[in-house]
Amino acid sequence: MVARTRFDDSDCPVARSVDAIGDWWSLLIVRDAFDGSRRFGEFQRGLGVAKNILTVRLRALVAGGVLETVPASDGSAYREYVLTAKGEALFPVVVALRQWGEQHFFEPGEPRSELVDRRRELPLRDLEVRASDGRRVTPGDTTVRKVAPDTPEGT
Template sequence: MKRKSLEKEACPIARSLGEIGEWWSLLIIRDAFLGKNRFGEFEKSLGLAKNILSTRLQSLVNHGILEISPASDGSAYQEYNLTEKGKRIFPVLVALRQWGEACLFDDSGAGQILVDKKFGKKVKPIEIRSQDGRLLKADDVRIEFISPKPKKNSRKK
């Protein structure tokens, strides 16, 4: 079944899901943040069939989330590295992780925590704050529709 394209949707959530919403893609991005960057590393970590992994990696490259570069060790391999656009997904993964920790595990936790490298302390939960610093919940916000401004150079290569 062919998926509907969401690239023209007015909703930023829909457009984002059009590029990264498939779960394997999010897990590939997670692994890239964890330092994996070769096809074999992703394959071993995820246990994903080569054809599916290849398709997902190519999609992430096509969307500008990953880029392909020669192997840093000078070997004949290539590496998949996060672009600046890809690195901006970090808060999304942290929010998803923290939601999972809070809602999908019992009091004993997930068996892993996200730690600040500098201080060795657990990362605080992500918070949504107003311009004046107030903590916001879902009931405290609304969507206002405005005329969208096209992003410069947003066309795919």
């Protein structure tokens, strides 16, 4: 078995993010949590993933602070998985992947799911990346700059 490469100490935010949630099962679990899944059985039925794989992924998402377990909402002895603030912050990532998939992997008229605003029942506008002054930016408009590590005051 090949050892998994870890990026949790990388200086790249993308690499660290992929290390935390880059596994496709983990990202689909997060997607299902946004869609209202809370219990192990709901995730398992919705994803069709093997129980052992789901167990490992849920534990990793809890350990990484993306999900937390809480007492079951119906008062039973079960525990439920809910998104933390860190997990909810993945919403734009999931929306971006959804919109990218809609644009590149479906033929016109092909059946698919659609994410809509509850208030108006309309599809969301496409996400756009904007500069601090509000301009829309493309990859060619950006560059990666290394940030110096924080130093303690007085040194």
